[in-house]
Amino acid sequence: MPRYDYRCLVCEVVFEAKHGFDDPPPPCPNGHSEVQRLITTTPRLLKGMAALASRSASKEELQAKWAEETPKLRKKLVEKLGEETVRKHGSTLGRADD
Numbered sequence: 001m002p003r004y005d006y007r008c009l010v011c012e013v014v015f016e017a018k019h020g021f022d023d024p025p026p027p028c029p030n031g032h033s034e035v036q037r038l039i040t041t042t043p044r045l046l047k048g049m050a051a052l053a054s055r056s057a058s059k060e061e062l063q064a065k066w067a068e069e070t071p072k073l074r075k076k077l078v079e080k081l082g083e084e085t086v087r088k089h090g091s092t093l094g095r096a097d098d
């Protein structure tokens with residue numbers, strides 16, 4: 001069951017809920033149904049790359065980091081989504097395996 005983060009638009013509490021993809025959003029812990037799903041899927045890898053880039057790392061360092069992290073990220077995606085989904089949608093991640 002996927003996990004989602006929500007913020008209540010009434011009392012602004014942020015909470016996490018597990019439910020199916022097509023299910024309606026759950027009410028907040030205080031019972032309000034006006035909730036908004038938060039987008040929290042920014043991969044940590046990309047944040048790490050951005051941090052490296054802003055420290056003006058060399059192109060070689062960035063490439064090395066990318067080469068080191070990509071197989072790990074792909075493995076995580078495969079664990080979460082399954083090999084087939086990653087194959088279909090993860091073409092930019094799968095280059096190293098091709």
Ligand SMILES: [Zn+2]
Pocket residue numbers: 008009010011012013028029030031032
């Ligand atoms: Zn609320």
